[in-house]
Amino acid sequence: MSQTVKQGASPAAGHGTSHGMRPRHPVAGTLAVAGYVVMIVPILFVVATAFTAGSTLRFPPEGLSLKWFGEAVAYTPFVEAVVSSLELAVLATGLALLLGVPVTLAIHRGRIPGKGLLEGLFLSPLVVPELVVGLALYQQLMIGLHLDNFTTLLLGHTALLLPYAVRVTGASLALTDPALEEAARGLGASPLRAFVTVTLPMLRPGLISAGLLGFVTSFNNVPLSLLLQTRDFRTLPVTMLDYVQQSYDPMVAAASTLVLAATVVVAVIAERTVGFAKIFGGINR
Amino acid sequence: MTTPAAELVGVSQRFGGFTAVDAIDLQIPRGRLTTLLGPSGCGKTTTLRLLAGYSAPTSGRILIDGDDATRTPPEKRNLGMVFQSYALFPHLTVADNVAYGPKMRGVPAAERRRRADEALDLVGLAHLGDRKPKQLSGGQQQRVALARAIAIRPRLLLLDEPLSNLDARLRVQMRAEIRRIQSETGLTVVLVTHDQDEALELSDEMVLMRAGKIVQSGAPRDVFPAPADRFVAEFLGYENFLTLADGRQAAVRPEHLRIVSADAPAGEAVAFDAVVRDVAYRGVDLLVTLEATDPGGHAVRLLADHRADTATGPTPSAGDRVRLLAPEARLALLEPDPTPTEGIS
Amino acid sequence: MRARSSLLLLLLPGLAFLLVGFLLPAVAMLFAPPGVTFPQVLERLGAMLTDPYDLGIIWRTVRIGLIVTALCVVLGFPIASLLARSQSRWAGVLLALAIFPLLLSNVVRTFGWLVVLGSNGVIGQLLTGLGIVEEAPQLLYTELAIVLGLTQLFLPLAVITCYSAVAQVDPGLDEAARGLGASRTRAFWSILVPLSLPGIVVAATLVFAGSVTAYTTPYLLGGSSQRMLSTQLFSYASVTVDWAAASATAIVMTVLVFLVSGISTLVGRKGATS
Numbered sequence: 001m002s003q004t005v006k007q008g009a010s011p012a013a014g015h016g017t018s019h020g021m022r023p024r025h026p027v028a029g030t031l032a033v034a035g036y037v038v039m040i041v042p043i044l045f046v047v048a049t050a051f052t053a054g055s056t057l058r059f060p061p062e063g064l065s066l067k068w069f070g071e072a073v074a075y076t077p078f079v080e081a082v083v084s085s086l087e088l089a090v091l092a093t094g095l096a097l098l099l100g101v102p103v104t105l106a107i108h109r110g111r112i113p114g115k116g117l118l119e120g121l122f123l124s125p126l127v128v129p130e131l132v133v134g135l136a137l138y139q140q141l142m143i144g145l146h147l148d149n150f151t152t153l154l155l156g157h158t159a160l161l162l163p164y165a166v167r168v169t170g171a172s173l174a175l176t177d178p179a180l181e182e183a184a185r186g187l188g189a190s191p192l193r194a195f196v197t198v199t200l201p202m203l204r205p206g207l208i209s210a211g212l213l214g215f216v217t218s219f220n221n222v223p224l225s226l227l228l229q230t231r232d233f234r235t236l237p238v239t240m241l242d243y244v245q246q247s248y249d250p251m252v253a254a255a256s257t258l259v260l261a262a263t264v265v266v267a268v269i270a271e272r273t274v275g276f277a278k279i280f281g282g283i284n285r
Numbered sequence: 286m287t288t289p290a291a292e293l294v295g296v297s298q299r300f301g302g303f304t305a306v307d308a309i310d311l312q313i314p315r316g317r318l319t320t321l322l323g324p325s326g327c328g329k330t331t332t333l334r335l336l337a338g339y340s341a342p343t344s345g346r347i348l349i350d351g352d353d354a355t356r357t358p359p360e361k362r363n364l365g366m367v368f369q370s371y372a373l374f375p376h377l378t379v380a381d382n383v384a385y386g387p388k389m390r391g392v393p394a395a396e397r398r399r400r401a402d403e404a405l406d407l408v409g410l411a412h413l414g415d416r417k418p419k420q421l422s423g424g425q426q427q428r429v430a431l432a433r434a435i436a437i438r439p440r441l442l443l444l445d446e447p448l449s450n451l452d453a454r455l456r457v458q459m460r461a462e463i464r465r466i467q468s469e470t471g472l473t474v475v476l477v478t479h480d481q482d483e484a485l486e487l488s489d490e491m492v493l494m495r496a497g498k499i500v501q502s503g504a505p506r507d508v509f510p511a512p513a514d515r516f517v518a519e520f521l522g523y524e525n526f527l528t529l530a531d532g533r534q535a536a537v538r539p540e541h542l543r544i545v546s547a548d549a550p551a552g553e554a555v556a557f558d559a560v561v562r563d564v565a566y567r568g569v570d571l572l573v574t575l576e577a578t579d580p581g582g583h584a585v586r587l588l589a590d591h592r593a594d595t596a597t598g599p600t601p602s603a604g605d606r607v608r609l610l611a612p613e614a615r616l617a618l619l620e621p622d623p624t625p626t627e628g629i630s
Numbered sequence: 631m632r633a634r635s636s637l638l639l640l641l642l643p644g645l646a647f648l649l650v651g652f653l654l655p656a657v658a659m660l661f662a663p664p665g666v667t668f669p670q671v672l673e674r675l676g677a678m679l680t681d682p683y684d685l686g687i688i689w690r691t692v693r694i695g696l697i698v699t700a701l702c703v704v705l706g707f708p709i710a711s712l713l714a715r716s717q718s719r720w721a722g723v724l725l726a727l728a729i730f731p732l733l734l735s736n737v738v739r740t741f742g743w744l745v746v747l748g749s750n751g752v753i754g755q756l757l758t759g760l761g762i763v764e765e766a767p768q769l770l771y772t773e774l775a776i777v778l779g780l781t782q783l784f785l786p787l788a789v790i791t792c793y794s795a796v797a798q799v800d801p802g803l804d805e806a807a808r809g810l811g812a813s814r815t816r817a818f819w820s821i822l823v824p825l826s827l828p829g830i831v832v833a834a835t836l837v838f839a840g841s842v843t844a845y846t847t848p849y850l851l852g853g854s855s856q857r858m859l860s861t862q863l864f865s866y867a868s869v870t871v872d873w874a875a876a877s878a879t880a881i882v883m884t885v886l887v888f889l890v891s892g893i894s895t896l897v898g899r900k901g902a903t904s
Contacts, residue, residue: 025814028708035705035789036724038782039731042742045752049745058750099647102640110637122644125652129843129887131860132880133652135867136659143664159651162644179372182339185359186366187437188389194360197385201376220735223845223860227867237737237846244741244850253745256738263734267726270733276726280790 047260050253057250068254078255081239088150088235089218092157096214097207099158100165105199107166108173109181119170123163130160130223138227149230156224161214168213172206173199205274212270213279216263288351290315290441290473291336296345298331298497305331307497308345313441318467318474320484323494324520329477330445332494336475337443338362350440360389365434365472369446371426373418379429380405380414386437404432407466424455428462435470442467444476448483460486481521485509493517512536514620523617524588528581529555534619541615542589544573544601545608554610555580559587561605573601577609659880663873675878688882691859694773695842698780702837703830705781706788707796711822713789714796715804728789736783736846743779743851744770771853779847784837791836795829796822828898835894839887859883 045059053063072078100122106112107119125133137156141147147155180202184194222237229238236259244252270276289312298306306328313319313336321329335342338359347355354362365386374382383401392400405411408428418426427447434442447463448456464487467474478484484491485505492502501513512518515526515534523536547558559577571591579585587609591601601607661668678684709728713721731739746752747769754766769775799822807817823830848858857865859879866876 025818028712028818031705031708032712035709035785036727038705038778039728039785042746042782043731043734043739044742045745046738046742056750057745057748059745059752059755095647099644103644106637106640110640112637118641122648125648127887127891128652128656129839129860129880129883131843131845131863132659132884133656135863135876135880136655137651138867139663139873140655140658144658155647155651158647162648166644177370177372179368179370180374182359183366183368183372183374183433184385184389185339186337186362186364187386187433188360188363189385190360191358193389198374201374216733220737222736223843226845226864237735240735240737240741241846241849244737244744248744248748252741256735256741259735259738263730267730267733271726277722277729277790280729280732 043260046253046256049250050257052250052253055249057248057253061250068250069258071251072254072258075251075255077234077239077243078236081234081236084233085219085236088153088157089215092154092161092218093211093214095154095158096161096165097169097211100162100210101169101203101207103162104166104170104173105195108170109178119166122166125160126163130221131226133160134224134227137224142228148233149228150233153225153228153233153235156228157218157221160221160224161218164214164217165210168210169203169206172203172209176202205278208273209270209279212266212273216266287315289313289348290350291475292348292351293332293336294346294348296332296335296342296347298328298335298340299343304497306335306342309494309497309499311492311499311502313473313475314490315473316471317489318464318476318487319490319492320476320478320488321492321494322478322481322484322520323500324479326496327494328497329479329494331497333443333445333475333477336441337364337366363437363439364441364443365437365439366443367427367430367434367445367447369449371418371430371450373426373429373433375418377417378414379410379416379418379421382418382429383414383433383436386433390437400436401432404436405429407435407469408432408462423451424459427451427459431463431466435466435472439472442472442474444474446477446479448478448480456483463487485521493520510617512617512619518617518619525585525611526619527555527579527585527611527616528583529616530580532581534621535611535616536619537611537616539572539588540590541612542587543610543612544575544589544591545610546599547606547608549608549610551608551610553614554612555616556608556610559607559609561601561603561607562586564591564602571601575607575609659877663877666873666877670874671877671881674874675881678875678878678882687857687859687862690773690856691842692886694776694780694858695838697777698784698841699834699838701777701781702785702788703792703834706785706833707792707823707826707830709789710792711796711818711826714793715801725793728786731782731786732790736844737850739782740779740847740850743775743782747775747778747851770851771855773852773856775851776848776856776858779851780841780844783844783847784840787836787840788833791833792826792829795826795832798829799825831894831897835891838890842886843883859886 049057049059049061050068051064051066052061053065053067054061103122107115112118133156137152141152141155142149176199180198181194184198185191189197220237221235222241225235225238229235240252240255267276270279291313293309293311295308295310296306297304297308309332311332321332323329331340334340335347338354338357341356345355346353349362349364374385377385380398380401383404384397387397387400401414402411405414408431410425410428410432413421413425418429421429427450431447444463448459451459460483463474463476476487488505490502491505491508493500493508495516501508501517508517509521512521512523515536518526518536522538524539525537525542527535527537529535543554557577557580559575561573562576563574565572569592571593573589573591575587575589577585577587589609593600660671663671713725713728744751748754749766749770751769753769757763758766803821803825804817807821808814812820842858843860845860845864848856848861849864852858852861859882863876863879863883866872866879
């Protein structure tokens, strides 16, 4: 599937005559434009209001200034939340890859009965609503077992990211000729050495995709994290959500713009490493 | 004779209810080229993989140089395997691919490089060491795979359908190349193929397999004129099957059937009357389809090659009544077909 | 056998995390919320399914889910088919632009609508500024706001899913249909749409499941007047701390998602066999 995404995205691909971007049908064209307006325009307004000199969220902004950016980066709850969210996202992503890659190997390379069932089990966190999972973890682990909220968040986020790790690296592995590992073994490599010198380099694009996707998913998560917040450890999206609910000033617009800028950086990294469209190619096949 | 380079003793491989290899005994003679030949699903690749150690047999023993290697993992067998897909490591250069085996054996870098160059030189690719596999043509990739397998100085060289991904012209070239490398290195080679021409041309020893069993083996010169049964005969390109007057089955190749005029004498040949149904022009010869009643009294459809330059009789055309001569020396007498459950090994 | 045990070694750590971080708590929540028994949860669930207020929330959630799904398919499929069939170099850029929001925080994306729909927002200012209305209409905290917000949120998902489906349809088929006398519109409806239907079904399922479980959007754009199941669940769990009600709401939400996934799988299977 990732292949078809790439194929379609490349301008040289495709058949036939030079239709170019000539609208195929006025109705389809209009709907497409409407779609892009809904997807993109609200984000542009966030950026525009962030640079206001005024003190309310109004449009057009009253004068131009960077003062709300200054406020946002000096606002302790935001700064602390950024650190917490980064910490959580990095750890959860790392753990999910560390646990998920062996699972992928077992599913794709091992001769085991019930492979489909096993894969389904590891994909199951995608099926249950995250808010429900959050409620379950809150009730059972934080209240029931008195786990602290960081541990609970880490467990929950890792379980949530496991499907990404298993599926995306699995897609990479499925594209790899199993004979490569056999060839390495035949040339004298032990199973572990064959994995490190041959399989792992083959998995690189999958690992990067799963890593980026996992990081972004964890960092942005609200529903799963929502009930698992405490005063000591709060994640950024939930902190921003609460702030918006209480006060209605452009500081959140500035913070949002900073998040947007960081996301653009992530997107550029994604494009440079494995190709932007490919990253999402493997996730919903 | 010395110890065989490898030996399979009563080896079976079952996957669930399916028996891929069925209690075969096989000796691989040292310093020779042995081919495992058969249609897809006959167990030839499974046999090669058992030999290489990529799967363990359900029962039986595998000896390499006389030592039991049945449970030895592939990395400890020191056999050079060339995969059908070549399995070149795409992230490594050609030279690093070839040096991979020596590296796993702890050979120092300089010596590795020398060995890789030597192996690449043997296959005529010494100048392409810095390329990535993807930058090479199919034929070049094939040679790299060979060089990589040779660079570990293997006890056996195992080739799994090495030529099947090449185009026809290249395939013929590579056959000669494989023969040359085998004779230059003196390696024991086992080659899996489904192409009888390839097997005939390359083999010192050919082993025909069907349904997990060995049906016939021997030197091409011995096997080709005397296929053991109809399966082998068909596989080796015998097109015509006859029942003789005494009830025995025989096979004869199209180029050995002679078309003569209906009143010509039989001589040292089995003779019978036939009607020409179709004549197809093929440049060097005519491919003639005939209907006849064989000496055993069965109606048969036969193919005969008719070369205008060497044939004595008239040029056949559709509807002609002719006489067919099958020289006795060219008739391959067949054993009756075995029932599927019993083997001949 | 050695291979068996090493396989187990590969699987076990992942399985352990999956059990502790997801499966066991999820099951335990159903049967043993703190201080509540399972029959009490069921009783609360029964009450919920007869109470007009609760039923209203369920119905609103389903209604919004259906509208958003329809909008995402209607807007997303044209985008996907135009991009997948275009040879322009801009198609890649536009595709990236459609996918990019998937990386961006939902909070940031939803926040944009506060700026657009708020009382001092873009639309209000525009309408009053042009003298069309005297007072900016109440756009925020309406179902319309939620629908817009969720459509923005899930449209990229619909686009990329439909895109993969369309890209798998041989462009030669369109051309063959045109050659046989079908108009562009006719070829679209008779060839492209039926052949990419499995992808459309998947897209619709993902969008619906996402919409009926999303929290950020109804929280920010719906407020307390336009409760959906998700905001209601949060309120039970953290404001009123009514575990039975929270569990019951969670069950309704999960069943809703499973039901739709199940139906879509059945539809997909039927489509595959026919």
